[in-house]
Amino acid sequence: MSKAVSVLNGARFSGLAEVADAGLVGMITLRGDLESSAVAAAVQSTTGCAIPAVRKTVEASGNSVSWMSPDELLIVTAYDQVADLCAKLQEALTQEHALVVNVSDARSCFTLSGNGAREVLGKVAPVDFAADQFQPGDFRRSRLAQVAGAFWLDQGGAFHIVCFRSVGEYVFNLLKTAADPDAGVGVYS
Amino acid sequence: MLILTCPYCGATAEETELQAGGEAHLKRFGPGSSDEEFHDYLFVRENPKGVHFERWRHTNGCGKWFHAARCTTSLEVFGTYPAQTTEPPQDIQDKISKKRPGWSWREFSCASAKDAS
Numbered sequence: 001m002s003k004a005v006s007v008l009n010g011a012r013f014s015g016l017a018e019v020a021d022a023g024l025v026g027m028i029t030l031r032g033d034l035e036s037s038a039v040a041a042a043v044q045s046t047t048g049c050a051i052p053a054v055r056k057t058v059e060a061s062g063n064s065v066s067w068m069s070p071d072e073l074l075i076v077t078a079y080d081q082v083a084d085l086c087a088k089l090q091e092a093l094t095q096e097h098a099l100v101v102n103v104s105d106a107r108s109c110f111t112l113s114g115n116g117a118r119e120v121l122g123k124v125a126p127v128d129f130a131a132d133q134f135q136p137g138d139f140r141r142s143r144l145a146q147v148a149g150a151f152w153l154d155q156g157g158a159f160h161i162v163c164f165r166s167v168g169e170y171v172f173n174l175l176k177t178a179a180d181p182d183a184g185v186g187v188y189s
Numbered sequence: 190m191l192i193l194t195c196p197y198c199g200a201t202a203e204e205t206e207l208q209a210g211g212e213a214h215l216k217r218f219g220p221g222s223s224d225e226e227f228h229d230y231l232f233v234r235e236n237p238k239g240v241h242f243e244r245w246r247h248t249n250g251c252g253k254w255f256h257a258a259r260c261t262t263s264l265e266v267f268g269t270y271p272a273q274t275t276e277p278p279q280d281i282q283d284k285i286s287k288k289r290p291g292w293s294w295r296e297f298s299c300a301s302a303k304d305a306s
């Protein structure tokens with residue numbers, strides 16, 4: 001089997017904030033009725049996470065579960081655990097009208113951390129990143145300049161950014177440009 | 190800049206996150222309808238100066254289709270509501286009646302105007 005690599009194979013950039021290709025990340029799309037107790041039980045028992053509230057991310061046991069839409073969750077886990085987790089979810093959801101798909105290789109993940117992180121992301125997404133408006137555990141799907149993307153802020157203050165792999169290089173270069181050391185605005189500092 | 194609150198994810202989405210989906214509450218005329226009805230269904234649209242009802246999609250967001258009631262002259266947004274309905278919710282119609290007495294749009298109109306006629 002060929003060796004899996006992430007879109008930019010761990011590329012990093014340090015400027016107003018630290019931008020990094022997060023490497024291989026396991027990602028699962030779960031579509032189904034998020035109000036259903038069977039779905040909640042399946043997610044809880046396999047990931048350790050509760051169903052997140054609207055536009056929130058729940059982190060537990062090294063996994064995270066994010067609210068993508070009223071009928072969709074994004075489950076993030078370790079890359080080498082993803083097939084196993086998919087199988088467990090599918091097994092737990094056999095009686096439910098639900099869909100579980102491994103999307104790890106269809107998407108790319110980046111992290112954005114450091115003091116300038118809010119400003120850097122604020123330059124490319126039409127979202128208010130003021131500290132009282134976008135807090136740890138908040139999740140949002142929006143656009144990153146010209147492409148669709150999703151991001152959440154973890155409890156440690158780092159943003160996790162997800163986009164389609166086909167535009168991964170675009171997003172990395174976009175964040176790199178926005179984080180140029182000479183491009184500081186100071187809007188959230 | 191037009192800002193609409195998505196009724197599904199609650200995000201205050203600005204125009205660049207959204208995709209316009211044309212007029213709201215169209216009733217389909219398909220097989221069995223007259224040529225005139227089918228023609229109107231395909232081509233005839235409201236183009237009001239004032240109160241208007243539209244479909245929008247939160248494309249760069251939760252991806253859901255929803256409805257918006259707004260004013261085409263002032264860009265004031267009266268409200269947004271889910272797509273699973275064939276008419277504007279009463280609370281939004283009432284809100285519009287307060288702000289734009291005498292409004293009408295297709296078969297919908299200001300409550301007090303209906304009483305008077």
Ligand SMILES: [Zn+2]
Binds near residue numbers: 195196197199247252
């Ligand atoms: Zn939405």
